[in-house]
Amino acid sequence: MxxxxxxxxxxxxxxxxxxxxxxxxxxxxxxxxxxxxxxxxxxxxxxxxxxxxxxxxxxxxxxxxxxxxxxxxxxxxxxxxxxxxxxxxxxxxxxxxxxxxxxxxxxxxxxxxxxxxxxxxxxxxxxxxxxxEHRLLKQTLNELDEAREWMVTLGRKTAPEKVATFLLMMARNIDSSLDAASGSASFDLPLTRAEMSDFLGITSETVSRQLTRLRADGVIRIENARHVTVDSISRLEKRCGGGRERP
Amino acid sequence: MxxxxxxxxxxxxxxxxxxxxxxxxxxxxxxxxxxxxxxxxxxxxxxxxxxxxxxxxxxxxxxxxxxxxxxxxxxxxxxxxxxxxxxxxxxxxxxxxxxxxxxxxxxxxxxxxxxxxxxxxxxxxxxxxxxxEHRLLKQTLNELDEAREWMVTLGRKTAPEKVATFLLMMARNIDSSLDAASGSASFDLPLTRAEMSDFLGITSETVSRQLTRLRADGVIRIENARHVTVDSISRLEKRCGGGRERP
DNA sequence: CGTGTCATTGATCAGTTTCAAGAGTTGTGG
DNA sequence: CCACAACTCTTGAAACTGATCAATGACACG
Missing domain, CATH: 2.60.120.10 (Jelly Rolls)
Structure with a gap:
């Protein structure tokens, strides 16, 4: 090269x-x-x-x-x-x-x-x-924080909450729509249903069902199995099963 | 002070x-x-x-x-x-x-x-x-490895495997019996059943049932709800649900 | 236009949770 | 020292969530 x-x-x-x-x-x-x-x-x-x-x-x-x-x-x-x-x-x-x-x-x-x-x-x-090395330490600490955050999702959230949490994470990381704080997001899922299931600790069938449910409830739109649009991020957040203690 | x-x-x-x-x-x-x-x-x-x-x-x-x-x-x-x-x-x-x-x-x-x-x-x-700072980085990387290892336990192991995995972790970290490589371990559990359940992402009832089962199967002895003896670590390992890929 | 992969949907089943009751422990004060 | 209270732990039965098995649909690619 x-x-x-x-x-x-x-x-x-x-x-x-x-x-x-x-x-x-x-x-x-x-x-x-x-x-x-x-x-x-x-x-x-x-x-x-x-x-x-x-x-x-x-x-x-x-x-x-x-x-x-x-x-x-x-x-x-x-x-x-x-x-x-x-x-x-x-x-x-x-x-x-x-x-x-x-x-x-x-x-x-x-x-x-x-x-x-x-x-x-x-x-x-x-x-x-x-x-x-300092930056490496900082990145590693951030990854540790993320890993622990995900442990809560894996250990304590229900299947619907897991899928919503995943979508929210995607919306925050790879939203392709330009309007940042507009409260909406649109993106291509980087993972197949099977991969999502391996990330969430559930089966791909359950992922599919929960996505269908979110669509039926009007929380997301599914363009072509890979592309998802979230019109209201805050509605999605409500389905993630509550964040930190003390509101 | x-x-x-x-x-x-x-x-x-x-x-x-x-x-x-x-x-x-x-x-x-x-x-x-x-x-x-x-x-x-x-x-x-x-x-x-x-x-x-x-x-x-x-x-x-x-x-x-x-x-x-x-x-x-x-x-x-x-x-x-x-x-x-x-x-x-x-x-x-x-x-x-x-x-x-x-x-x-x-x-x-x-x-x-x-x-x-x-x-x-x-x-x-x-x-x-x-x-x-270097040592801090090393410890953080180790904690990240441990967190990810635990994510596998949370996301992909069954309740019996989770409990066995936890006991194995305890045996390795706080075994109070002196014989290290003897293949046996004896220790006080540092956590209540409820805390174990919060670590493993299951209920305390399920933890209790699985401990009872391990005792019934002769894998562990339970002296007083807090103190556990594992006579054969390798038998316990077999119940943890397989480790790394490729044997 | 097959063929293969990935996704959806349905029906059934199993593991885990939930609810409930009882058994052990530990600590306190009479 | 015993009795009672407060926990924690164990065990059982019923209910539910999510898994499994199976069939169909959607789409891409040769």
């Missing part, structure tokens, strides 16, 4: 200049020098939906930034039962530092663009830039 | 010398100078079972190391449903850095000893010692 390594007048590699990971991701931690060093080793890859990025119990030889698309992280039991334990959107950092092998499965849920770095380069960067 | 601030010949505060957090926790990151600085601000506290350490949506004004006992982290929905999202054992670091207020509830599940530091002191230490 070849790309221009010209240095922009600001000292930032052209490849990195428009990159989301520089603004909001871990690369924002790097000064131009470090960024140039890392950019030399990186490779941009487009990955088709359904491709496996890292298998469970597989060696980790690279880390990546998610530049577009959705990556699903999953774990499975030996009898085939599967649980999706997280979704990553741009500009999340993908990979588990400080461990020889991954304990989770990473797979492209949609078409995905990654900016990948060899393991060694990331480890060098982690040593070189304190801010880099 | 007063304590001797004498400096041991090694330069390590006497209070810290025997401390588990120095050997395996975040304090191990600190050189004697930093350790002395931090020790000046710390206070050792004994907390009775059931006391709340940090409420949801409450300001975080201190961080702690868990020195003994078990701390339970939970989240709850507005209608009272509760989910325990993690347990912390010695010498875990307790608290959520970089956030004004906690989004989870921390409560002493058993009697607990803490070594608490004012927020500012920890933040100073995080700036002063790179290794300190």
């Amino acid at each position: 070849t790309f221009r390594q010209d240095i922009h007048s600001s000292g930032i590699p052209v490849l990195c200049f428009p990159c989301e990971a520089r603004r909001r991701g871990v690369c924002g931690a790097l000064d131009p020098d470090n960024l140039v060093g890392l950019a030399k080793t990186c490779s941009r890859r487009r990955i088709e939906s359904g491709m496996e990025l890292t298998g469970e119990a597989q060696n980790v030889d690279s880390y990546s930034n998610v530049l577009s698309g959705v990556v699903k992280l999953s774990k499975s039991l030996s009898d085939g039962r599967q649980q999706i334990v997280g979704l990553q959107f741009a500009p999340d950092f993908l990979g588990r530092p400080f461990k020889e092998e991954s304990s989770i499965n990473a797979e492209a849920a949609t078409a995905v663009t990654l900016c990948s770095f060899p393991r060694a380069a990331v480890e060098r960067m982690m040593k070189a830039s304190r801010e880099f | 007063t304590f001797r601030q004498d400096i041991h010949s090694s330069g390590i505060p006497v209070l810290c010398f025997p401390c588990e957090a120095r050997r395996r926790g975040v304090c191990g990151a600190l050189d004697p100078d930093n350790l002395v600085g931090l020790a000046k601000t710390c206070s050792r506290r004994r907390i009775e079972s059931g006391m709340e350490l940090t409420g949801e949506a409450q300001n975080v004004d201190s961080y702690s190391n868990v020195l003994s006992g078990v701390v339970k982290l939970s989240k709850s929905l507005s209608d009272g449903r509760q989910q325990i999202v993690g347990l912390q054992f010695a010498p875990d670091f307790l608290g959520r850095p970089f956030k004004e207020e906690s989004s989870i509830n921390a409560e002493a599940a058993t009697a607990v000893t803490l070594c608490s530091f004012p927020r500012a002191a920890v933040e100073r230490m995080m700036k002063a010692s790179r290794e300190f």
Whole structure:
């Protein structure tokens, strides 16, 4: 893979200049020098939906930034039962530092663009830039918060609430309609019914039934099984089963 | 709270010398100078079972190391449903850095000893010692792994498997019998049936029934509702519903 | 225009919850 | 030291939610 390594007048590699990971991701931690060093080793890859990025119990030889698309992280039991334990959107950092092998499965849920770095380069960067490690810590803490939030959904919510919670999460993460605070959202689901069921800890039939119910109740519109429109986010929120304690 | 601030010949505060957090926790990151600085601000506290350490949506004004006992982290929905999202054992670091207020509830599940530091002191230490932040990152990554592992239990395991998985986790964390690899374990449950149910996403009645079943099947012995003995860990493992993919 | 994958819908079934009652424990005060 | 109160735990029966099994429908692709 070849790309221009010209240095922009600001000292930032052209490849990195428009990159989301520089603004909001871990690369924002790097000064131009470090960024140039890392950019030399990186490779941009487009990955088709359904491709496996890292298998469970597989060696980790690279880390990546998610530049577009959705990556699903999953774990499975030996009898085939599967649980999706997280979704990553741009500009999340993908990979588990400080461990020889991954304990989770990473797979492209949609078409995905990654900016990948060899393991060694990331480890060098982690040593070189304190801010880099700091950002990693912050992202990890956020992921931990999200994981725990999801544990409440998995352990304590009913099937209708689970599906509503998922839709709300999607509306907040990948709403393609421009009007942010308009109270409505419209988006393509990045997951199949079966994947949603693995995320929510229910069956795909139940997911389907609950979506049908939400449509019948006028909470959502389903254009073509993949595309969903939520006219009133607040109505959807009411179906998520109450948030934090103390109103 | 007063304590001797004498400096041991090694330069390590006497209070810290025997401390588990120095050997395996975040304090191990600190050189004697930093350790002395931090020790000046710390206070050792004994907390009775059931006391709340940090409420949801409450300001975080201190961080702690868990020195003994078990701390339970939970989240709850507005209608009272509760989910325990993690347990912390010695010498875990307790608290959520970089956030004004906690989004989870921390409560002493058993009697607990803490070594608490004012927020500012920890933040100073995080700036002063790179290794300190590094250890925090490592612990956070481990907690994330554990949270995701638990998501599989919550989302994809049956009630019998959930209870077995919980017992196995306890056997590994707080086995009081000395013989480590003997294949047996004996311990006091740190949680009531109701708390176990909130951890496992089932009802306390179901927990009770499953424990009864495990006892009837000879997998565990129940001495007094709180104390459990597992004679064969491997038999217990078989009831956890299969671990990782690919045997 | 098959063929295969994914989604919907229906009917039945099983596991878990709910409701209810009783058995064990623990602590308190007479 | 015993009796009573307050819990926690166990057990049973009925009710329900969500799973399973099965058939059909929708859509994309060769």
